[in-house]
Amino acid sequence: MAWQAFKVLLSHWRRRPVQLAMLLLGLALATALWSAVQAINGEARASYARAAAVLGQDRLDALARADGGRFPQSEFIALSKAGWRVTPVLEGEKRFGPERLRIIGIDPLTLPPAAAQVDVMRDDIGLLSFITPPGILLVSGETAERLRGVVTPPLRINDTLPPGTALTDIGIAQSLLEAPGEVSRLMIWPEQLSALPPLDAVAPDLIRRAPVIESDLSRLTDSFHLNLTAFGLLAFAVGLFIVHSAIGLAFEQRRPVFRTLRSLGVPLRMLVFLLGAELLSFSILAGLAGVALGYGVAWALLPDVAASLEGLYGAEVAGTLTIRPSVWGLGLAIAVAGTMVSAGTRLWRIATMPLLAPARPRAWSLASERALRLQALGGAALLGVSALLVTAGTGLVAGFIMLGAMLLGAALLLPLVLSLFLKLGGRAAKGVVVQWFWADTRQQLPGLSLALMALLLALAANAGVGTMVESFRLTFVGWLDQRLASELYVTTRSLEESGKVRSWLETRSDAVLPIWHADVQLVGQPVQIYGVTDHTTYRDHWPLLEAVPDVWGLVVRGEGALANEQLARRGGLGLGDQVNLPGGRSMAIAGVFSDYGNPKGQLIIGNHLLDELYPDASRLRYAVRVAPQKVPELAADLRTTFGLPQGNVVDQAAVKAFSLRIFERTFAVTAALNVLTLGVAALAIFASLLTLAGMRLSQLAPAWAMGLTLGNLAGLEILRSVALAAFTFVAAIPVGLALAWILLAVINVEAFGWRLPMHVFPLEWLRLFVLAVASAIIAALLPALHLMRLAPARLLKVFADER
Amino acid sequence: MLLELRNVSKSYPTGEGKLPVLRGVSLMLEAGESLALTGESGSGKSTLLHLAGGLDQPDTGEVLVDGRDIARLGDKDLAAYRRSTVGLVFQQFNLIPSIDVAANLAFQARLAGRYDAAWNATLADRLGLSKFLSRFPEQLSGGQQQRVAIGRALAVKPRLILADEPTGNLDEETGDAVLDLMLSLQVEAGAALLMVTHSLRLAGRMQRRLHLSGGRLS
DSSP: OHHHHHHHHHHHHHHOHHHHHHHHHHHHHHHHHHHHHHHHHHHHHHHHHHHHHGGGTTTSOEEEETTOOOEETHHHHHHHHTTOOEEEEEEEEEEETTEEEEEEEEOTTTOOGGGOOSOTTSTTTOHHHHHSTTOOEEEOHHHHHHTTTSOOSOEEEOTTSOTTEEEEEHHHHHHHTTOTTEESEEEEOSSOOSSOOOHHHHOTTEEEEOOOSSOHHHHHHHHHHHHHHHHHHHHHHHHHHHHHHHHHHHHHHTHHHHHHHHHTTOOHHHHHHHHHHHHHHHHHHHHHHHHHHHHHHHHHHHHHHHHHHHHHHOOOOOSSOOOOHHHHHHHHHHHHHHHHHHHHHHHHHHHTOOTTOOOOTTGGGOOOHHHHHHHHHHHHHHHHHHHHHHHHOOSHHHHHHHHHHHHHHHHHHHHHHHHHHHHHHHHHOOSHHHHHHHHHHHHHHHHHHHHHHHHHHHHHHHHHHHHHHHHHHHHHHHHHHHHTOSSEEEEOSSHHHHHHHHHHHHTTSSEEEEEEEEEEEETTEEEEEEEEOSOHHHHHHOOEEEEOTTHHHHHHTTSOEEEEHHHHHHHTOOTTOEEEETTTEEEEEEEEEOOTTOOSEEEEEEHHHHHHHOTTSEEEEEEEEOOGGGHHHHHHHHHHHHOOOGGGEEEHHHHHHHHHHHHHHHHHHHHHHHHHHHHHHHHHHHHHHHHHHHHHHHHHHHHHHTTOOHHHHHHHHHHHHHHHHHHHHHHHHHHHHHHHHHIIIIIHHHHHSOOOOOOOOHHHHHHHHHHHHHHHHHHHHHHHHHHHTOOHHHHHHHHHHTO | OOEEEEEEEEEEEETTEEEEEEEEEEEEEOTTOEEEEEEOTTSSHHHHHHHHTTSSOOSEEEEEETTEEGGGOOHHHHHHHHHHTEEEEOTTOOOOTTSOHHHHHHHHHHHTTOOOHHHHHHHHHHTTOGGGTTSOGGGSOHHHHHHHHHHHHHHTOOSEEEEESTTTTSOHHHHHHHHHHHHHHHHHHTOEEEEEOSOHHHHTTSSEEEEEETTEEO
């Protein structure tokens, strides 16, 4: 009996393949976008985990300086002599041509087994080659590929290493990083001799650190991945509108069948079970297709995401995708859960439906005014929650709740707002056809409201994210012009060369501004301290957000420091606040500057103070002020005189172009997700119009019989779709602006540590309007063409069927 | 002659080939005349009505209205013919659900550019709809809805009223009342009436009666 009943239920879909396709496509697309985000996040997190696991950092304790700075190798010797089993590690960054590598120097002879990531005794490496110049750099295959053609020590491939990381002997690393006799940390063997002298007695300057379970990168990038996840969820929600609509329609269309089956003896429980089984099989089928599609989307987006992560956080992410069971599992689970949530109320209605309940094939579309008002009330309440969080909420999660409540609230309010628009349109209409058009459009609203809510979300997301990106672009370009005021940027390869280049440049340019910095730990985070000299370039151009009077005088005299916005926000630092610099100096914050795109905190002090406090600071880079027309010649001379590679002498335009390229790639992912979400919304409208089309015949046939041509009716159908999309667009703009404000003023501040001014771009709205109208036309075109080509016999059936 | 069907044949495609519905039917209807068309289910009554109304086209033969063959008209002209010349009344009323009774009553007349407020008010009054003008079709009973449908057909002052089982959905008493009204208004408007019905009793109230069987008139 169950099988027979199941076959009857399934026969509905056989007769309505388009409806089935829409259901599966909606679910597959929703799952795809969600899974794409999960696959991307999974890949990135795996890269961070690999980075954190290098040399067993996630398992072994380490000794390091409290401020994170390097210390003399003699500490290692002292500890070893005292009986402590430790191994030295030196870590730092080094540019090889255009590529930046994280160099990790190890001592293969004292490395504990838990940290032995590579076997340097292997034939293709060899201990001697590893520890004697030029040494060997162990890198992942992907990194080796990126370094192709770049001059480096010999490379060997080891794919357990994260991208952008090179493992080498500590002696080679000291030479590459120009840190002779220095180490970054000492890793402690798990097994130690008994009766050892206390660590603070042997190495009082070092502190013992627990294993790094979660990497800095993982923490830093959490907000970025949360952003992506939020987008994935938004796309999933938009997709679910299609599913909800398709399931609702199918259930209502089958009401007579349910009634017949029950009257023929199929128990209610079995009927509900069979409907559940039917939906479960659809959701598994669509879920599998969705995850596969998601991998395709992820594959296309991953290079941009990797570029974003590197540009924003300096995080290296592998550019290849791994098939992860967790993504499949989660994708399937969310597909099934989404389907069941969409179908929950329908199943409940079937479970509680009296046997002789009348069949109401259009009941799903006849939402009462009361239901509309209730829905709007819920929407208003959600908007209230969102507004409350603006004043009372803190943190990224509160920001996302604020954003979600605002979007959902606006979506729930939409049908009522559209109904009011249409009512006003009807009142203003003069001709009979126009009056009928407005009235009929209003009547179609309940059937289309889910798709229109999906469109509202997609348009608002596009308008909001577009506003954010364009605001960012405008601010960023202006900021780059200020920040990159110097005409030429030079990176030398050694301290000796640095001195020579500086002297050489001083006679050939207007000014040579050192870009020297030390890496330290400050207010619990990695911070770069830069030194500045007294020059008008800073006074005239540096993008200060706030400052005390004579800020540059204070900084140059060593009486104040400048903090970048992210350091100020994360560390809760304001003007006049004291900050304790590693090295024992306390300094008042004299100003805060904007520093978009920098993942790290930054502090600017006088250059002589940097010299005094951090003698080991990196002193390799310079900004050169010179007349713009002299730049090409000076750059060429520099390269020839010192044999500097192309990438080490870069003019302002190249740096700007590079920064803008990073910027564009950073937002390529959100732009792609935006377009996909809009595509899903257009599909939702198409699905709704297509399913409504069949039911519309009974409403259109009388108008046709009374003298409207099928061409008139088809034109009106397209116009209706356009009008609804246009009204939805009008409603979406304030929602999009609110979304942009939340992104700029709340989410970005929490996620990246900087706040951007909001600009409005009406031309972008025009582009979006055209997109919305085009989506509406495309969605309505097929049903309209179908209507136009309808044989009179089909319309006559409307009159004949009724007997 | 207002309406003349000359040797009209019509068939519909089915899975087993073409199913002939009308086989060489000819009939004539004068202005102001009323004609009942009876016959079994599937005898082709509605098809004949649809052909006369310009809703469908014959395979062969001519459908002449005022001597003009409407079977040769294009879509636009056919629509204009339906708009201006014909008033259609269906068994299931087929009102437009999204507009109120007043708008439904005036719909076709305004579409045809023949809206006459005084005539509309008379119709509403005669049909007992004056109190319901601001209601929507779903808020009316079956009898009330059919009265709106009749009013809508008459508001355009058509020369030809085509009614397909107009009382088939109503109980006998309501059906009689609705038919009385339709006939008196038809006479007042000077329109011809072609009504399809199963009921010999109702057919007896028309001036002429024709029976359709196996696609042929008798």
